[in-house]
Amino acid sequence: GRDHFEQAKVDAVVDTINDALNKYIPARFESDEKKKEELLKKFFDEELPKHLQNLEVLGKTYGEGGPFFVGNQLTWADLFFYEVG
DSSP, X not given: OOSHHHHHHHHXXXXXXXXXXXXXXXXXXXXXXXXXXXXXXXXXXXXXXXXXHHHHHHHHHHSTTSSSSXXXXXXXXXXXXXXXX
């Protein structure tokens, strides 16, 4: 971000992405295949839509109507989302 307030917005986006990852990783690396299948189904049916909706709200709120999550320029939040997506 260009200033502290914009950086706080970037941090909010990154934290939201991390929240989704923290729900996904345990399911992805579960060793019991039956439990893994159940956890992944729950993640894709319940958790992921919630986090994507939160990211959509943040993008609309902070993105100034443009293609970036925060402001009108690329930030590491955009790159992080691209990398984990």
